[in-house]
Amino acid sequence: AQKVTQAQTEISVVEKEDVTLDCVYETRDTTYYLFWYKQPPSGELVFLIRRNSFDEQNEISGRYSWNFQKSTSSFNFTITASQVVDSAVYFCALSLPNAGGTSYGKLTFGQGTILTVHP
Amino acid sequence: KAGVTQTPRYLIKTRGQQVTLSCSPISGHRSVSWYQQTPGQGLQFLFEYFSETQRNKGNFPGRFSGRQFSNSRSEMNVSTLELGDSALYLCASSFIEGYEQYFGPGTRLTVT
Numbered sequence: 001a002q003k004v005t006q007a008q009t010e011i012s013v014v015e016k017e018d019v020t021l022d023c024v025y026e027t028r029d030t031t032y033y034l035f036w037y038k039q040p041p042s043g044e045l046v047f048l049i050r051r052n053s054f055d056e057q058n059e060i061s062g063r064y065s066w067n068f069q070k071s072t073s074s075f076n077f078t079i080t081a082s083q084v085v086d087s088a089v090y091f092c093a094l095s096l097p098n099a100g101g102t103s104y105g106k107l108t109f110g111q112g113t114i115l116t117v118h119p
Numbered sequence: 120k121a122g123v124t125q126t127p128r129y130l131i132k133t134r135g136q137q138v139t140l141s142c143s144p145i146s147g148h149r150s151v152s153w154y155q156q157t158p159g160q161g162l163q164f165l166f167e168y169f170s171e172t173q174r175n176k177g178n179f180p181g182r183f184s185g186r187q188f189s190n191s192r193s194e195m196n197v198s199t200l201e202l203g204d205s206a207l208y209l210c211a212s213s214f215i216e217g218y219e220q221y222f223g224p225g226t227r228l229t230v231t
Contacts, residue, residue, distance in 0.1 A: 112162075
């Protein structure tokens with residue numbers, strides 16, 4: 001069975017602080033995909049990153065960076081020099097193959113981490 | 120490119136009624152997935168369609184059904200509505216299953 005755990009329910013920081021959002025996943029499959037999404041107050045989920053299970057290379061995109069470690073089944077997300085506009089709910093998600101191995105279209109989401117960045 | 124569109128954006132229904140929600144994917148995307156978001160259960164997968172075939176199904180009762188048309192547009196239907204069906208229903212599309220899914224703004228369903 002698959003599971004995604006985001007242990008941090010809420011995080012509050014002051015602008016310009018760095019913040020790391022934790023994500024731990026469970027699966028026995030060797031091929032899977034991991035994602036991060038942002039849901040701002042407007043409600044629409046915004047795609048941030050996708051990683052496949054064979055690519056453990058860390059990624060940096062502007063102030064965002066992601067650390068994928070298969071050894072600990074973690075896919076953590078760091079925002080450097082946070083800004084008020086980063087305030088949102090952040091979701092980590094896992095995609096596994098269906099029973100026939102024909103689709104990876106089902107995302108299993110964590111419960112989300114509410115990030116509040118104060119000015 | 121236009122994003123994923125969902126109609127209607129808001130809906131109020133009475134218990135026992137049925138409802139149909141519509142989703143138009145991003146042009147060129149052939150995979151459409153549906154999710155239910157509630158404060159208590161979070162984001163839960165309903166089903167996924169690719170080329171008019173259901174490829175994945177979540178753990179929801181048979182009252183929840185969906186379909187996909189030849190132009191990749193998708194609909195989901197909920198029959199015999201219950202109070203617990205009140206939620207934000209999100210549709211997402213992707214070019215191929217496993218690729219990133221792009222979400223629409225959702226349909227907020229309220230069952231009274």
